[in-house]
Amino acid sequence: MGVIRKTKAVEVLLNEFSTGSVAISAKALIEQLGEMFNKTTIYRVLDKLEDDGVLHSFLGKDGLKWYAKCNGCTSKEHKDVHPHFQCLQCGKVDCLPVHVSLPEIPNRKIEISQLLIQGKCEACFV
Amino acid sequence: MGVIRKTKAVEVLLNEFSTGSVAISAKALIEQLGEMFNKTTIYRVLDKLEDDGVLHSFLGKDGLKWYAKCNGCTSKEHKDVHPHFQCLQCGKVDCLPVHVSLPEIPNRKIEISQLLIQGKCEACFV
DNA sequence: TTTGTTAATGCAACAAAGTTGCGTTATATT
DNA sequence: AATATAACGCAACTTTGTTGCATTAACAAA
Ligand SMILES: [Mn+2]
Ligand SMILES: [Mn+2]
Ligand SMILES: [Zn+2]
Ligand SMILES: [Zn+2]
Numbered sequence: 136m137g138v139i140r141k142t143k144a145v146e147v148l149l150n151e152f153s154t155g156s157v158a159i160s161a162k163a164l165i166e167q168l169g170e171m172f173n174k175t176t177i178y179r180v181l182d183k184l185e186d187d188g189v190l191h192s193f194l195g196k197d198g199l200k201w202y203a204k205c206n207g208c209t210s211k212e213h214k215d216v217h218p219h220f221q222c223l224q225c226g227k228v229d230c231l232p233v234h235v236s237l238p239e240i241p242n243r244k245i246e247i248s249q250l251l252i253q254g255k256c257e258a259c260f261v
Numbered sequence: 262m263g264v265i266r267k268t269k270a271v272e273v274l275l276n277e278f279s280t281g282s283v284a285i286s287a288k289a290l291i292e293q294l295g296e297m298f299n300k301t302t303i304y305r306v307l308d309k310l311e312d313d314g315v316l317h318s319f320l321g322k323d324g325l326k327w328y329a330k331c332n333g334c335t336s337k338e339h340k341d342v343h344p345h346f347q348c349l350q351c352g353k354v355d356c357l358p359v360h361v362s363l364p365e366i367p368n369r370k371i372e373i374s375q376l377l378i379q380g381k382c383e384a385c386f387v
Numbered sequence: 388t389t390t391g392t393t394a395a396t397g398c399a400a401c402a403a404a405g406t407t408g409c410g411t412t413a414t415a416t417t
Numbered sequence: 418a419a420t421a422t423a424a425c426g427c428a429a430c431t432t433t434g435t436t437g438c439a440t441t442a443a444c445a446a447a
Contacts, residue, residue, distance in 0.1 A: 140414050140423055162404070173426045178405065180424090198324030198433090199404075218364065223372060231366060237378065238344065238359040246349060246380040252363065254372040266394055266443050288433075299397045304434065306395090324404090325433075 137187035137210055144172050144180050152190060156230040158203035158219065160195065188213060193249055195228055196221050203230050216248075222256035229256075263313035263336055270298045270306050278316060284329035284345065284354040286321065312336060319375055321354055322347050329356050342374075348382035355382075 138145055147168065151159060161181060165174045181202055184190040188208035195201050206215045218235055221228045235250055254260075264271055273294065277285060287307060291300045307328055310316040314334035321327050332341045344361055347354045361376055380386075 136423095138423095142414075142424060144425080165404095174404095175406080175427080176425055183424095194320060194324050198320050198326075200324075220366065220369060231364065233364040233366070235364055236362070237376075238357065238361055240346065240357060240359070240378070242383045242386060243346060244381040244386050245378055248376065248378045250374065250376045252366070252371055252374045255370040257368045260368060260370050262394095264394095268395060268443070270396080291433095300433095301398080301435080302396055 136183070138180070138183045138189075144176050145184070147171065148177070148180050148184065149189070152202070152204045156203060156232065158193075158195075158201040158228040158230060160199045160201045160228075162199055164202075186210060191215060193219055193251070195219075196223075196251065196253060201228055203228075218250035218252055220252045220254070220256065222259055223253050224255055224259040227256050227258075262309070264306070264309045264315075268306075270302050271310070273297065274303065274306050274310065275315070278328070278330045282329060282356040282358065284319075284321075284327040284356060286354075287326045287328065290328075314339060317341060319345055319377070321345075322349075322377065322379060327354055329354075344376035344378055346378045346380070346382065348385055349379050350381055350385040353382050353384075 148164070151164065151168075161178060164177055164181070168177060181190065181192070185192055185202070188205055188210050190202045191205045191208070191213060192200055192202050201219070203219075205213070208215050217233065218231045219228055220231050231252070235248075237245060237248055274290070277290065277294075287304060290303055290307070294303060307316065307318070311318055311328070314331055314336050316328045317331045317334070317339060318326055318328050327345070329345075331339070334341050343359065344357045345354055346357050357378070361374075363371060363374055
């Protein structure tokens with residue numbers, strides 16, 4: 136079940152994702168907001184916001200969990216699927232609003248897919 | 262640095278990967294061989310075999326580390342890049358020997374990419 | 388075959404990310 | 418204002434993987 140009450144933690148976390156398509160790791164949010172809220176609260180709010188279709192999550196290069204804002208998703212349908220890009224130099228992760236055509240795989244039913252591209256971001260690419 | 266001495270652990274672990282393009286998680290190997298070898302040894306041997314270009318590793322859907330045999334790789338060059346498929350029903354993971362064309366991403370330098378496709382495998386797909 | 392070097396191992400302790408249980412607090416409804 | 422319960426904080430825990438160090442064993446040289 137998703138968010139039911141608009142608490143301080145919900146408000147502050149939502150605000151963190153208010154700008155753009157940059158992803159934030161749960162770890163970074165705890166480092167940043169861990170004095171204001173308990174890490175358990177942060178994990179639980181993120182989880183619920185994902186349930187609501189407000190955020191989506193994925194795993195970065197070290198298996199860390201990252202979150203970013205969803206576009207046009209609801210609690211019933213998560214339709215905002217796209218690859219992610221992680222900069223190997225500065226660590227920044229963002230959503231790539233492009234379509235990826237998956238390869239043909241006979242005799243298998245594809246349900247989900249995750250593509251993580253790594254390299255140098257705009258800022259770090261000379 | 263990679264494997265230097267052909268120990269029992271190296272021999273047994275190599276044998277686990279002798280057949281086909283099925284991946285095995287470090288976790289599964291420890292469950293399976295943990296009475297024969299210490300988990301530290303298992304982690305270290307896998308790590309070294311990857312250095313040698315004998316195995317490659319990637320992260321599965323829960324962030325677990327998986328290993329599979331490399332084809333035509335050396336310690337100098339890991340060229341066997343391909344997507345992986347994880348069955349959501351039986352958990353099996355295998356290497357997909359296909360090429361994936363990445364989307365165009367302006368102003369960024371792509372260095373690595375990982376594609377994990379999830380769904381139902383041949384055996385679980387009715 | 389014996390000896391010597393050191394890679395590899397086992398063990399225990401640790402680290403990091405995330406989860407769970409439970410008593411307390413605060414939101415929102417009546 | 419009173420009430421119900423969602424959300425919270427805290428501590429303890431789980432899981433996967435790592436590190437330091439003393440001991441063992443692979444392997445080549447004598
Ligand atoms: Mn995204
Ligand atoms: Mn593979
Ligand atoms: Zn960057
Ligand atoms: Zn299956």
